[in-house]
Amino acid sequence: MGERTMKKNILCIGAGYVGGPTMAMIARQCPDRRVTVVDINEARIQAWNSDTLPIYEPGLNELVRACRGRNLFFSTDIARGIAEADIIFVSVNTPIKTFGHGAGYAADLQYWEKTARLILQHATSDKIVVEKSTLPVRTAAAMSRILRTGDSRVHFEVLSNPEFLAEGTAVADLTNPDRVLIGGADTTTGKAAVAELIALYSAWVPSDRILTTNVWSSELSKLAANAFLAQRVSSINALSALCEATEADVTEVARAVGMDSRIGPKFLKAGVGFGGSCFRKDLLSLVYLCESYGLQTVADYWKQVVCINDYQQTRFVATIVQAMFNTVAEKRIAVMGFAFKADTGDTRESPAIRISRLLAEEHACVVVNDPQALANARRDLTDLGDRITYEHDPYAAARNADAIVFLTDWQEYRQLDFRRIFQSMRQPSFVFDGRIFLDRQELFKIGFNVYSIGRPPLLQ
Numbered sequence: 001m002g003e004r005t006m007k008k009n010i011l012c013i014g015a016g017y018v019g020g021p022t023m024a025m026i027a028r029q030c031p032d033r034r035v036t037v038v039d040i041n042e043a044r045i046q047a048w049n050s051d052t053l054p055i056y057e058p059g060l061n062e063l064v065r066a067c068r069g070r071n072l073f074f075s076t077d078i079a080r081g082i083a084e085a086d087i088i089f090v091s092v093n094t095p096i097k098t099f100g101h102g103a104g105y106a107a108d109l110q111y112w113e114k115t116a117r118l119i120l121q122h123a124t125s126d127k128i129v130v131e132k133s134t135l136p137v138r139t140a141a142a143m144s145r146i147l148r149t150g151d152s153r154v155h156f157e158v159l160s161n162p163e164f165l166a167e168g169t170a171v172a173d174l175t176n177p178d179r180v181l182i183g184g185a186d187t188t189t190g191k192a193a194v195a196e197l198i199a200l201y202s203a204w205v206p207s208d209r210i211l212t213t214n215v216w217s218s219e220l221s222k223l224a225a226n227a228f229l230a231q232r233v234s235s236i237n238a239l240s241a242l243c244e245a246t247e248a249d250v251t252e253v254a255r256a257v258g259m260d261s262r263i264g265p266k267f268l269k270a271g272v273g274f275g276g277s278c279f280r281k282d283l284l285s286l287v288y289l290c291e292s293y294g295l296q297t298v299a300d301y302w303k304q305v306v307c308i309n310d311y312q313q314t315r316f317v318a319t320i321v322q323a324m325f326n327t328v329a330e331k332r333i334a335v336m337g338f339a340f341k342a343d344t345g346d347t348r349e350s351p352a353i354r355i356s357r358l359l360a361e362e363h364a365c366v367v368v369n370d371p372q373a374l375a376n377a378r379r380d381l382t383d384l385g386d387r388i389t390y391e392h393d394p395y396a397a398a399r400n401a402d403a404i405v406f407l408t409d410w411q412e413y414r415q416l417d418f419r420r421i422f423q424s425m426r427q428p429s430f431v432f433d434g435r436i437f438l439d440r441q442e443l444f445k446i447g448f449n450v451y452s453i454g455r456p457p458l459l460q
């Protein structure tokens with residue numbers, strides 16, 4: 001290995017949740033390509049090169065092990081990676097801006113711009129630069145301008161190729177994507193670059209699932225897809241409040257609504273709200289974009305999706321406090337599940353962060369349990385110090401608790417010995433099911449007072 005072959009060398013800058021799994025899949029499916037993933041974070045690269053990968057994702061270990069050291073490499077040598085690559089994927093993070101104009105809404109593009117300047121600095125041959133990160137519409141154009149400021153003998157062609165994988169199912173989503181979207185310029189070099197990327201994905205993706213558009217449609221489609229998905233969750237969550245008020249059952253409503261083939265059953269699960277690195281950020285980015293184009297009514301429409309999500313969490317905490325005789329002060333409350341969804345250790349924007357904080361504000365003694373996300377939980381709540389405790393064993397977390405609050409629908413929680421838990425708790429005991437995934441009749445029979453979102457409570 002090492003010497004350049006006919007096939008183009010691939011580099012990915014950013015070894016995160018998107019860059020790592022995506023590049024492992026490309027390496028696996030295209031054994032004749034050399035794929036290198038670089039990152040400024042040395043510890044992260046070390047982890048990718050170790051037996052304990054930096055992210056938890058079903059099937060990822062096997063995938064990485066099959067190619068690492070063969071045609072998949074993880075390194076911190078960004079300069080060399082850029083110099084040797086023909087196609088550069090950029091998958092650095094684009095968090096919400098925390099300062100200046102657009103703070104709290106706009107995407108923070110500083111890492112993207114720094115990366116573009118690094119590419120410019122170290123490139124000595126033509127490059128295709130691919131946006132993998134979710135970015136505001138027209139970012140590619142800005143990047144092209146930066147890249148054009150250098151040595152005019154080197155040509156950069158910027159493409160947009162957003163990633164639609166969901167965490168927890170990344171490997172399955174990458175293996176069998178609904179679509180691969182490639183946005184490129186309608187010029188000779190643009191079309192050639194798009195053809196290169198199509199060739200790459202064609203190794204395993206059927207051609208009718210590979211879509212090409214102009215760059216801005218591609219950038220906007222990613223924001224739009226996430227906004228639509230989030231909107232469905234907020235729609236059903238908005239109805240869950242009405243269900244609780246009227247004694248309708250949100251799971252029955254969702255089922256009936258979802259059986260309309262025009263609507264479909266997915267993303268209609270009510271709960272404590274959506275989390276994850278993308279939905280909130282992309283919605284707010286869309287809102288900011290609409291506002292900057294003077295489309296205030298459109299901006300307000302999408303903003304409301306975020307408002308319902310926040311509302312759902314405060315509403316859930318209000319239910320807990322009210323159910324427990326209007327006070328949780330000094331009561332032990334076990335928070336079961338901190339990850340933003342099952343099968344991931346990721347806690348970015350997890351509803352559990354806000355809910356734990358609100359419970360701590362009510363002076364509850366919060367004990368957090370999660371099979372994968374405890375380290376992240378500690379970091380997210382670090383400023384609360386010893387007001388929060390962390391417990392690896394769910395039974396120990398529940399011992400002497402007044403309530404157990406389920407915020408992530410981990411499979412292992414379904415299998416808990418709830419009788420044993422009930423006997424170890426203070427009475428009366430409460431279960432709050434924030435993901436509507438437990439057998440509530442069974443819990444009620446054991447002796448719990450059972451509250452699940454969007455359904456009438458079962459009270460002893």
Ligand code: UDX
Nearest residue numbers: 014015016017018039040041091092093094111133134
């Ligand atoms: C991705 C996308 O990039 C983001 O835009 C999308 O909305 C969500 O998914 P993700 O892979 O989840 O982000 O982010 P993260 O796990 O934080 O990985 C980004 C990596 O880029 C980090 O490891 C970080 O160290 C690295 N990075 C960041 C660089 O290598 N260089 C930089 O300048 C900045």
Ligand code: UDX
Nearest residue numbers: 163164165166167267268269271274275276278340341
């Ligand atoms: C999402 C998109 O699905 C993916 O295409 C994009 O690339 C990145 O953002 P992800 O954030 O990993 O992926 O998770 P997803 O499975 O979409 O769930 C997002 C959140 O919505 C989770 O907190 C989940 O619990 C919640 N959700 C999802 C619901 O509350 N109800 C549902 O019916 C579906």
